[in-house]
Amino acid sequence: MIATVSRDTDGADFGAVSEKRKLVLATFDLCAVCGSPFGAELRWQVAFNESHVRAKTPVFSEAPVHEICGLYAAQVCPFVGSPYARFGDQQRKGLRRPEVVVLAGYRRTSDVRGFESGLQRGTAVLHFEMNDLAATHVLRTRDEAEQAYAHALECEPTLQIDPEERTLTDLVSRWEDEEDRGGVLAGAAWMIGAAFCPGIDKVQGMKFYVEEPFYHRCAVSVLGEPRFAEDMADSPDEATRAAMNWLNTRVHLPAELERWRRRGRNRIRSIRSGSTSNGNRSPSEQKKSKRKAQNASRRKNR
């Protein structure tokens, strides 16, 4: 998808998906093609068989898109539109794309987390679990794809975008930035809650944020100190400023970000209560919990 593709000075590197960019899209709940928010629209995923999209909790390794954007991609993308296109990467080389493209529109993204990709062993990528399937397009030929796109264009809903969302969308879709390899907003996303996405520390491309304590400290402060995000809204860094202004002006946060932040709060709370209650416990209780922790780590190390 266009917005998830890593970019460099030569333009888009189609076929290479940036995990940083996927994290940004998940955090701010933006479409992977146009980089705009979803609002009340369905979130669409592309698949090559109907049973996958109709599974109880289907999981995809790409961020969802708008209907119009998915249909646009279906008719112009060489991997999607042509029955003879072959996948470019090593794992899928030589595999012919199946005969059908299924676009599935879901009401919600129910989970985003990092775990090992089925295609590349040993590499964790972000996965999107979708829920409440509401509509599908089953496309067998390029003609069908073109017709579906033309029809969707006619009834395309107008997108309501506020100024803070517009700033994010512009940053996500910026092409000329030399630094932009999918990551202009990833650090800022990390700070406003993506740090607490399950499995994020194992996802490829995230090492920098995992190893740089600044990002984690900011993430904890944004959650715990009400003034912190307001102060950061004046940051000299464009991406940080955009993310904080967006965060500070939301009435509701995207469900996924809300879940990550709840997880972050619970973790901070349990760390804090763990360190204070430790002092109040009797020596035998402390011994018991120490033994428990040792046993747990022994089990993990096996």
Ligand SMILES: [Zn+2]
């Ligand atoms: Zn879109």
